[in-house]
Amino acid sequence: MFTSVSEAILLKHGLRSDRIWTSKFLYRSIFRHIPLFLDTYVLMKSQYWSRERIERIQDERLKDLFHHVTHVPYWRDVFNTAGVDASMSPREILSKLPVTLKKALVGKRMDYITDASLLAKSDPDYTSGSTGKPFHFLQDWHASLRSFAVTERIFRSTGKRFPIVYMRARPRNGFTFYRHVWFYIRGYNSIRHRVNDFKELGRQLRKGFILYGYTSWVVELARQMEKLGIELPVRVAMVAGEHLTESDRAYVERVMKTELFTLYASREVGFLGYECELHNMHISEEWAYVEVVDENNLPLPPGREGRILVTTFDNRVMPFIRYEIGDTGVMTDSLCACGRTLRTLTFKGRTTELIELEDSRTVSLLDIAYALGSYRDSIRQYQIIQTGKVSFVMKVVPGSSFDAHKESLDALMVRLLHPRVRIQWELTGTIPEAKSGKAVYFIRDFENKS
Template identity: 30%
Template sequence: MNAPAGRDAGATPDGIAGLRIALVGPLPPPAGGMANQTAQLASLLRDAGAIVDVVQVNPPWRPAWAASVRGLRAALRLPPYLWHLWRAAGQAQLFHVMANSGWSWHLHAAPAIWIARLRGKGVLLNYRGGEAEAFLARRASLVRFSMRRAHQVVVPSTFLAEVFRRHGVSAQIVPNIVDLALFRPSDCAAPHASILIARHLEPLYDHATALRAFAIVRRSLPHAHLTICGEGPELQRLQQLAQILDVSDAVHFAGKLDNAAMAGQYRLCDLALNPSLADNQPISILEAWASGVPVVSTGVGGVPHLVRDQINAVLVPPQDPAAMAQAMLSVLQHPSRAWSLASAGRQAARRYAWPQVAPLLMAQYRLVLKRPPAVGYTALVSTLLFPVHEMLKRHRSVSLRRNMERSQWWSPQQLEALQLQRLRALLLHASEHVPYFRQLYTRLNFDANRVHDLRDLRCLPILNKAEINRHRDDFVAENAGPLRRFNTGGSSGEPLIFFQGKDRVSHDVAAKWRATRWWGVDIGDREALMWGSPIELNAQDRWRMRRDRLLRSLLLPAFDLSPARLDDYLGRLQRLRPAMLFGYPSAMCLLVRHAHSRRIALDGLGVKVVFVTAERLYDEQRALLERAFAAPVANGYGGRDAGFLAHECPEGGMHITAEDVIIEIVDAQGAPVAPGDSGAILVTHLASRDFPFIRYATGDVGALDTRPCPCGRGLPLLKRVEGRVTDFVVARDGTVMHGLALIYVLRDLPEIRAFKIIQESLDTTRVLLVSVSGLPPALRLSIISQFRARLGASVEILIDEVTDIPAEASGKHRYVISKVSSH
């Protein structure tokens, strides 16, 4: 299908084609802002391949005389509207409800939400309107009761998002759309002092002040002309006021116009005026910008959030005709100023074109479509059995997950304020109850009461595994509750032995639970975990096995993956048909390759998502797993020691669990790196009071991302996790490079089935490999030559052919291990 003129065909987001949407909203006539947006959105979605059923809230009156009887209007329209909603819900995958304040909410939006939910459909509520603050203040409880039934709430501006936040509702921003092909600058640049107002004739839009301001303008510019487009109850009063002000000969009331005619009006004018008393994100300003017309507007409601005063528009106080007139004259009498405002406006308008807005809207659609099921056995487990299980274990994971699902939509500033509050509490607790930190604070003269910024954390030294192991008993809080002993595998050097309390476990469970729900998988959905070590397996008693069976969770131990065991795992997966796979990417890739060798297809298992964690995920691993299971791969970053730190959402953002952890990225000297640069990852876990992890060096290398995620969550992002420090090798001349430099030499060789690279020292690197039928001498020499080209000509490369490469004690399969320090 060819893209319509002015639209970017390549910008349509994945997943929109074939999507069945019930779009609830008004349509022209009359050609108002919401009606135009509804019609435009329906057209754009259809052009992108969606199947759209528009449920019109303002159909033509039949009989026509009923339009004049107010109570009768609603009575006649409501029954067919409800029937159309019910019928649309039978076909649609999701409802997109355009909503406004007042009776429009109660008669149109609220019924659409309830009918969609009653029929098990996803609901995206698209709320707009500058009077939201007053409406919510009057009807907060009643409106919120229905609004919270929507799966996602979106608004077109930061102004409305802030209004909703104050009333306890999280709303994401999906801006209004302007058609840059239709609204475009005029080819004629000759000024003639023509002013345009494109708002309906309602008291809210205060055309009276605009007329008084225009009368003042006419004293300086007698040839000035004003066109007012729109219809409404104020028409007669405004016509009389124009006669009183003696400007009726220069004022033209154009009435209602469709979008094409409005575009022509913009190209004929020299200035667009918006005199509103309340507003949100006026479409008229976006259209004026796109048309290359300078804008003067009152600075009410969301307008200051939309425009940059004196840059791409001029803002004036409402109901101030003198200030409005002065602002218009400053533009009309100074062509260079008008050109500057118009140029900046055209640049700003590009942010509201469909190619920029579509990915944001599709991200919200995906959130609705991927919502976890709320029926059946899964609902029984997630809402009853698992909460009871956690209550008996004295875990708070259920309430923590609910809180996290609210706080994930907070702004970065709100999340930082929460982090600072929890950091101060952790540092004060450590000073009072943890011997190690009490002594450390005394030695450094550190006062936790003086921590007023997250950057104050840098006053404390970096904590490593060796330090914890040397003083392990002193890290246990004196008022700690029951603790459980854990240890890391030690694959990167010295293993860490540490303890966790119930609070830390609760937070980690909640973080993982929230992340799986992003992908439409809930507690109680069938899941298989390729995970665990012999230590964990010894703890598998009959009670735990019964619990896992009740929760529909299957553990497939990853530490011993012989062909016979892999055959057994494939059989179990075919019987279970899991919604989610969770575990080490290396182990799951071994399973996939084994399935391919047995000619066993895995793409019919019904897997919704493959969640990988605890290792670096390589691009080829992601591709292999996605092809094999016909499901997306979601990357997770964390470990038993540091906790569940970050998880990937369906839009590709690696969201840090900011409610629980503070992540720093530092260089070799411990100084913070520039945003986006790579460095060592330090973690402060805010729920680790019983055994505090404060500025803990994970041994990993990564970078933070400064860009927001299209999903709308305020959680900060990891730009990348490059692997453990021991995944990097050091050349003989001191050059540090990622192990991929060596992996690429071996990865695609058909003669090699498996391999592991161990850098013993600067002078010696050992390669373990499993060959298909013996390594040819020429290939052996080629591998040695390529390794030496990267590590140094004098480095000894030892190649050992083995029959099997065992996993680490934890079950992980690592490609590269370096015993050489890269610092």
């Protein structure tokens, strides 16, 4: 079949073959700018291609992936059990495969869930997992190489070209290595002690920079900037998707005098989505096949909310296929007015962040975050601890107007949670962060024995 040069690059044929660029010599050398350049060049174009063309590329990439997973014992077993065969189309095969839960992979022997021949060309990583054990996984160089360009496109889509200041607790595989400055931060609570370092950074990067970090970190930095009257040349603020309320977005934009964009990513499956200039979240469909499914794991039509499943094309050492990322969302089918043809997704929340109450009532933590967002002067930080089916401790770092608003906050929580809810407010100076350094908004501190 005829493929254009651009398609050949996306499909990693010919000159863009991974066989060449993941050789030990080239991958670790300055030559890795070449595939980065080629991939970025094509990805900047392919986001505007026809749907038909994008879907054809996805089919090719799925076919290629399914061919490769036979090197992984775990996937060989899954494919055999699912009863799929080579005569089926890639999407048919996909629909027959079960959903992969993280807990199905945690604790499995590495040689069972990986392609042994790629171990030498892979980097280890783990998710700290705010609930439960860390999950150790591998990302191979094939995936990292493509991911460099996927992340490069995310930043270029802001329309601004500045150095990227990346606030992180530890490095991350597959993040663009080109023009980025790594700003090490232990965690959320250390930001207020690093204000002088930020000021120094502002002096060094006087012409401006793109600030990227967890949502809670960027919001916290804005708080410190406002409190201390500091200005930094932040041209774009970029945050990782979760927990960005409209009021947080407006707050960061006002204090930092900047425009804020979100991206959608997870450590295991990489950089899945990015916001365009119209602030719609486009899926990186050249990198991953994303499904929104119902309770029977069947794909839902656009406009219906469901669980998000992800299949990534490039990570061959440890494939993630129909991987349940733990989020819910809604896929949009209408094309975005920005001209990009990549489908858009509205993130609805993390399934792990649903608060379960009496009478099988569940409340999304995101809804509470939205509501509390309009009480910024009363609540500077919060953590909701569920101590029983309808009892909660609200740990709060109070702001100046907390006392004045306490009654309406009580009423708000009753309205949001449950008519019989009991709230105990606990005022504190600081709220501990998670191991990853992120802020922790919710803790379930009781056994649900229903």
